Amino acid sequence: MSHTSDEMMTVAAARALRDGAACFVGIGLPSTAANLARRTHAPNLVLIYESGCLGAKPDRLPLSIGDGVLADTADAVVSVPEVFNYWLQPGRIDVGFLGAAQLDRHGNINTTVIGGDYADPKVRLPGAGGAPEIAASCREVIVVVRHGLRTFVDRVDFITSVGPPRKVITDLGVLAAGPGTSELVLTHLHPGVTVEQARAATGWDLAVSPGLTGTEPPTEAELSALRAFEQA
């Protein structure tokens, strides 16, 4: 079955989640990937949305972190102060799953402003939301984001969340912080992608791991589960 680069990214992100983990999920790509994981290899993945839904099991993709389908299918629905103070802050959540508008070589994330200065920005983005504390308090963080020069910048315009994450999964490959350093290194390339393409889409001199490997293409089971879910 042929697949798009977005589908490869979503499948690779889903594979990064282990069964039984508790995962703090942002809307968009992270939510799609986490729900795919729950429908394939990780049926006991616990999805936590910042709206207060713990253990949500939606049967269709939610548009928002507050869609009714999340509350209807959750183990518990708690208040927002409780999510952040009782569940996130003490380190009860294994994985934080985030997106980014900008990301630098150390995996710092910006979702606040682009260009100009803070008081007079070129582009005002939605802002931090839960991301600063998700990045700081989850045991590990995975970022899912499309790979391109607008996003992969040498220096973020604003640090909304501090890196580095354990992994950055893109539509071209996978990056991870090397041992003893906070700099992101290319560790995997998705099928059909070259190192030159990944470098050309990165706004700094991207280091490549000596152990660079290819990502396994999506299986038919993964692709059908993803497509069925996206159409539901």
Place this chain on the structure above:
Amino acid sequence: MAEIVSLAEGVADLVRDGDTVALEGFTHLIPHAAGHEIIRQGRRDLTLVRMTPDVVYDQLIGMGCARKLIFSWGGNPGVGSLHRFRDAVQHGWPVPLEIEEHSHAGMANRYVAGASGLPFAVLRGYAGTDLPRHTPNIGFVTCPFTGEELAAVPALNPDVTIVHAQRADRSGTVQMWGITGVQKEAVLAAKRSLVTVEEIVDRLEPVPGQVVLPGWAVTAVAEVPGGAHPSYAHGYTVRDNAFYQAWDEISRDRGTFLSWMQGVAA
């Protein structure tokens, strides 16, 4: 005992020019109808407070009701950016908008401190981010017991908090359930409160997971069926996802926005 009022009376009595106003609701139970009434009554110079300013705040900002926004995430959930908010920050249209920006954890704890009658809250937050450089209301304190450095945020005590809920009885005791966000804290932190509800009933049937706000803790209750649309009230209405998607187009252009708002302001 809360007073039972009409929406127009409630807004006229409780929301004044220059007030700090929180319309809370975390995707669910957002008091859209009350926001529209504030626009109709032409309130100005408001400091709007809300963790997730979305469509109704885009409308209030675009209609020039706000002088300042205190928030942690200002977007159209699942869709993208808020164009009226963006226009106000980037171009000062229709009036310049001052912002005070936090994280969700920071905002939630500001309400918790406000509801608790404490001057500030501590949390393990903001570390290493650029937010404290731009937001004076983020400080750091040292734990007197462990020496750990922690973030501190001042209590948030709005002049008035407005929320939407499923139902209330005639004494103004309010029942809400589903995703209840930070609504209870925002009401208890405020000097005055207005709760719009889907229905007012003689007797409240208990519901699993409900949050109750006793009538004596609420200033006024107004019956406004469908008052959360395009947000929703679990058990009564469903979220109008198509409207959130349509808002992106409506709000992108100042003229299209203003003509759409004529339907609200009439």
